[in-house]
Amino acid sequence: MAEDIRKLFGKNLRKIRGAQKISQEELAFRCGLHRTYVSSVERGERNISLENIQKLAEALEVSMKDLIPEE
Incomplete structure (x- = not known):
């Protein structure tokens, strides 16, 4: 489930x-996270914190x- x-x-x-045409690198820069972290979140590999959800x-x-x- 998780x-x-x-x-x-x-x-x-x-x-x-994607709808905003923002790269992973740009998004990571905007919220102070590493690009590889954003990538792993998008692939469903991370159990993201509320703080990072807020940053994104x-x-x-x-x-x-x-x-x-x-769902």
């Missing part, structure tokens, strides 16, 4: 980032709930 939610979160993150949401100018999968 792996599924991580993959869904990563898919949402990648979709929003702020960098993408979306709400935290937009990144959280509903």
Whole structure:
């Protein structure tokens, strides 16, 4: 179950980032995270903290709930 939610979160993150035409490197710079960390989150390999969800949401100018999968 936890792996599924991580993959869904990563898919949402990648979709929003892609729609804004922002590279992983640019997103990482904007929120003070490493590019490889952002990449691993998008692949569903990380159990991301609330603090980092907030950083990503702020960098993408979306709400935290937009990144959280509903399923």
